[in-house]
């Protein structure tokens with residue numbers, strides 16, 4: 404069995420692959436397909452953008468798809484970068500530039516005021532049926548410098564106080580137990596279980 408994740412982000416694909424692996428489900432993504440243009444993320448919320456991406460690709464290919472819209476919300480920056488996380492330092496979507504921008508903006512802000520959370524909205528769209536959408540969170544703090552080399556995106560500057568490590572210091576297996584993406588996927592599973600379809604909790 405296969406599921407299409409409507410994303411072009413390698414880091415997300417790799418995490419979905421290991422999360423779905425335990426169910427014997429093969430993950431394919433837009434990186435495996437040619438000529439799929441980027442869906443413009445014009446929504447004001449993660450949920451809106453996730454629905455937009457899932458429904459656009461579902462309508463184009465006429466198969467069920469899951470999409471992921473995610474990002475980082477920093478309290479001291481009034482929730483920025485938020486839905487603009489991918490393009491925070493410009494439309495070239497560069498992780499290093501994005502992290503530098505955040506670190507510069509937080510310069511001089513003390514630890515207790517550096518609270519933040521990763522957010523992930525997952526939308527599941529099927530031909531001719533209602534789309535459903537769920538949201539998962541992961542709370543943490545923004546570090547003063549990068550730590551660790553695992554993961555992707557903003558992981559090196561995201562600190563998890565309970566684990567005393569940055570997200571980029573966790574193995575993929577560890578991250579997939581506590582991440583915003585994992586928390587959203589658990590909620591999506593509940594939908595699937597209710598509808599008695601696709602895949603079941605182990």
Ligand SMILES: O=P(O)(O)OP(=O)(O)OP(=O)(O)OC[C@H]1O[C@@H](n2cnc3c(O)ncnc32)[C@H](O)[C@@H]1O
Nearest residue numbers: 410411412471472473474475488489555556557558
């Ligand atoms: O839209 P798609 O094709 O899925 O790929 P994208 O990279 O543009 O993805 P988003 O629009 O959802 O933007 C997500 C941003 O948030 C960052 N992000 C999302 N999940 C993350 C995670 O688990 N760890 C670190 N950064 C993350 C990511 O690096 C992007 O900058």
Ligand SMILES: [Mg+2]
Nearest residue numbers: 412444472489
């Ligand atoms: Mg995007």
